[in-house]
Amino acid sequence: MKVPFVDLHAQYKRMQAEIDAAIADVLQRTAFIGGGTVKAWEAAFGEWLGRDHVIACGNGTDSLEILLAAFGIGPGDEVIVPAHSWISTAECVNMVGATPIFVDTIDGLYTIDPALIEAKITPATKAIIPVHLCGLPAEMDPIMALAEQHKLVVIEDCAQAHGARYKGKKVGTIGHAASFSFYPGKNLGAYGDAGSMATNDKAIALRARKIANHGQLTKHAHEFPGRNSRLDGLQAAILLAKLPHLDQWTAERQAHGALYRELLEPLGVHPTQVPDHMSHVYHLFMIQVANRDEVQTNLKAAGISTGVHYPTPLPLLQAYSSGGHHASDFPSVSAYTPKILSLPIYPEMSRDMIEYVVEQLKIALHVPV
Numbered sequence: 001m002k003v004p005f006v007d008l009h010a011q012y013k014r015m016q017a018e019i020d021a022a023i024a025d026v027l028q029r030t031a032f033i034g035g036g037t038v039k040a041w042e043a044a045f046g047e048w049l050g051r052d053h054v055i056a057c058g059n060g061t062d063s064l065e066i067l068l069a070a071f072g073i074g075p076g077d078e079v080i081v082p083a084h085s086w087i088s089t090a091e092c093v094n095m096v097g098a099t100p101i102f103v104d105t106i107d108g109l110y111t112i113d114p115a116l117i118e119a120k121i122t123p124a125t126k127a128i129i130p131v132h133l134c135g136l137p138a139e140m141d142p143i144m145a146l147a148e149q150h151k152l153v154v155i156e157d158c159a160q161a162h163g164a165r166y167k168g169k170k171v172g173t174i175g176h177a178a179s180f181s182f183y184p185g186k187n188l189g190a191y192g193d194a195g196s197m198a199t200n201d202k203a204i205a206l207r208a209r210k211i212a213n214h215g216q217l218t219k220h221a222h223e224f225p226g227r228n229s230r231l232d233g234l235q236a237a238i239l240l241a242k243l244p245h246l247d248q249w250t251a252e253r254q255a256h257g258a259l260y261r262e263l264l265e266p267l268g269v270h271p272t273q274v275p276d277h278m279s280h281v282y283h284l285f286m287i288q289v290a291n292r293d294e295v296q297t298n299l300k301a302a303g304i305s306t307g308v309h310y311p312t313p314l315p316l317l318q319a320y321s322s323g324g325h326h327a328s329d330f331p332s333v334s335a336y337t338p339k340i341l342s343l344p345i346y347p348e349m350s351r352d353m354i355e356y357v358v359e360q361l362k363i364a365l366h367v368p369v
């Protein structure tokens with residue numbers, strides 16, 4: 001049996017008629033940039049999320065960066081980010097000329113440790129970017145409390161967590177603004193790069209919209225130098241066609257997650273913990289195994305693709321070597337990153353595939369069968 005890490009083709013096949021019709025419609029109307037489809041996407045996503053303003057943009061890295069700029073964050077400012085994420089979460093801070101300040105993450109949850117944030121707050125701190133990594137919400141209540149106390153902006157990085165809930169609230173509706181990526185492999189994926197920002201703050205929404213469109217709201221009325229970060233009509237049409245299916249896909253991911261948990265129980269491989277006040281949307285199904293590289297190689301030989309998200313804590317990447325960080329400054333993430341392994345998970349997976357992955361994992365771990 002072959003088990004790919006994700007299977008975007010299976011999802012396309014499942015809704016080919018809808019996707020093909022949506023694309024054909026854009027081609028007929030030659031509405032390639034902007035226009036009604038992009039507006040319709042912003043309205044539909046805002047409705048689904050429960051936010052007043054959605055601004056579409058080029059990708060989920062731009063959306064973080066544009067939001068930081070919209071909040072006026074720039075040179076001399078510091079922004080608190082988790083030590084464990086995809087690089088975009090920290091990179092966006094550098095791109096606006098500010099400095100990312102890394103905070104260690106919690107073993108087993110993989111999100112920023114709220115108890116360690118306050119010690120990193122200085123007079124230069126302007127914002128916190130919690131990441132709902134793997135699809136599990138960060139512990140938002142203490143983060144929002146600290147933000148209120150120190151007058152900081154909270155921008156949620158929801159790139160891996162479309163539809164996840166914290167105390168019943170969808171992620172992306174708790175902070176001051178939220179960033180979403182629709183990179184093809186995300187839980188809601190376009191067929192190219194795509195992103196969106198969401199907020200209830202009208203002034204921030206307006207500013208973000210101008211920044212993403214050369215500092216203008218109407219043609220040739222450039223109020224300041226902005227940039228070009230647009231969602232194209234084809235991607236908007238694809239996202240619009242897919243959005244009504246997202247909740248169903250999430251339920252399927254959650255069913256697969258539950259089956260994995262049940263079957264993995266005797267193996268002691270530490271699937272991500274899910275606190276009662278959170279729902280996990282399983283962008284990634286992460287486990288921990290001591291002999292990770294060997295396990296990954298053996299699974300590969302058995303036709304199973306896995307991933308490591310991510311092998312190196314952000315502050316220890318070469319990109320941040322000038323910060324002079326040491327693994328001992330981030331003991332939690334440094335201790336668990338050599339052990340983490342992401343197993344295949346996507347809505348169209350079959351029960352047989354999950355059973356096969358677990359069987360092969362038992363063999364790779366030398367667990368008697």
Ligand SMILES: *Cc1c(COP(=O)(O)O)cnc(C)c1O
Nearest residue numbers: 059060061086088159160181183
């Ligand atoms: C994918 C991702 C991003 C960036 O999204 P792109 O659309 O690829 O630019 C940002 N943050 C996290 C946590 C991600 O997983």
